[in-house]
Amino acid sequence: MSGWNLPALIDHxxxxxxxxxxxxxxxxxxxxxxxxxxxFAPPCYIDEMVAAVVGTGIRVGxxxxxxxxxxxxxxxxxxxxxxxxxGATVLDMVLNISRLKSADHDYVRTDIAEVLKSTMGVEHKxxxxxxxxxxxxxxxxxxxxxxxxxxYVKTSTGxxxxxxxxxxxxxxxxxxxxxxxxxxxxxxxxxxTTLAMLEAGADRIGTSASxxxxxxxxxxxxxxx
Numbered sequence: 030m031s032g033w034n035l036p037a038l039i040d041h042x043x044x045x046x047x048x049x050x051x052x053x054x055x056x057x058x059x060x061x062x063x064x065x066x067x068x069f070a071p072p073c074y075i076d077e078m079v080a081a082v083v084g085t086g087i088r089v090g091x092x093x094x095x096x097x098x099x100x101x102x103x104x105x106x107x108x109x110x111x112x113x114x115x116g117a118t119v120l121d122m123v124l125n126i127s128r129l130k131s132a133d134h135d136y137v138r139t140d141i142a143e144v145l146k147s148t149m150g151v152e153h154k155x156x157x158x159x160x161x162x163x164x165x166x167x168x169x170x171x172x173x174x175x176x177x178x179x180x181y182v183k184t185s186t187g188x189x190x191x192x193x194x195x196x197x198x199x200x201x202x203x204x205x206x207x208x209x210x211x212x213x214x215x216x217x218x219x220x221x222t223t224l225a226m227l228e229a230g231a232d233r234i235g236t237s238a239s240x241x242x243x244x245x246x247x248x249x250x251x252x253x254x
Contacts, residue, residue: 033227035246036064040090040119040212040235043070044187050074057081063243067119069235072112079116088152090119093144096188098123098158102140109148120144121154121183121212121235126161129170137170141177154181154212157201160191167197171204181233185215192216195229202230220245 041063043056053070057078060068069090070078078089091112094100100108109120122144128136145153155174159167174182182201184193192215201211213226214235220242223234236242 034064035223036239036243037066038227038233039065039239039242040067040069040214040233041065041239042068042187042214042235042237044092044095044237050077053077054081057087059240060087061085063240065239067233069119069121072108075112075115075117088118089116090121091117092186093120093122094125095121095123096186098126098156102143105140105144106147109144113148113151117151119152119154120148121156122179123156123158123186124170124174126158129162129166129173134169134173138173138177141174141179145178152181153179154183155179156183156186156214158186158189159184159194159197159201160189164200167200168204171201175205175208179209181210181212183212183214183235187215187235187237189215193226193231195225198226198229198231218242220249 041056041060043052053074056068056070067088067090072091075091093108094105125137125140141155157167157170171182182205184197193213198211198213210232211230212233212235213231217223217234217236218238223242
């Protein structure tokens with residue numbers, strides 16, 4: 030466990046609908062103080078986020094088509110383009126779950142690819158919302174995401190019926206077979222769960238409980254020493 034630079038693997042997040050500007054600015058300060066390299070907050074705070082972390086190397090992330098994924102492709106593209114123009118360098122896009130479950134695979138692939146094409150040069154993750162998908166649908170989604178050219182597959186928004194599971198992380202990792210990375214997100218609130226996700230193959234962790242996780246991780250490292 031001491032081999033991981035855990036803060037650098039965490040996307041430090043506040044996406045609650047009742048989150049305030051004070052909380053978003055606190056998120057930025059927490060990232061600077063603890064070594065978190067990516068922060069996520071609602072798109073309406075992008076200007077404040079960019080200004081707060083300028084010159085630090087911390088990347089500003091913005092969710093796209095969040096949290097349901099059913100936005101039109103043009104709307105997702107517009108969201109993505111605006112976010113990048115205003116300073117975002119990481120975009121986490123929700124896959125069109127309804128179209129996937131309708132077996133409209135070309136639509137799903139194109140939906141992702143259009144966002145990527147319009148915002149080249151930034152990092153793109155695609156959120157499956159695994160709790161709503163069958164085993165086969167998860168695998169199909171991974172293949173479509175790889176074909177579209179994204180950088181990551183991601184388990185969950187944190188707003189679905191359930192979040193990340195170890196089994197899903199393993200499934201996504203095995204399905205993408207190194208062609209893209211895996212982000213575990215949704216319901217990850219302690220170091221024990223975080224460690225299980227990393228050991229299952231997650232490359233990044235998305236959480237709003239970052240401070241508690243880091244504190245537990247540091248205690249665990251100290252006890253191990």
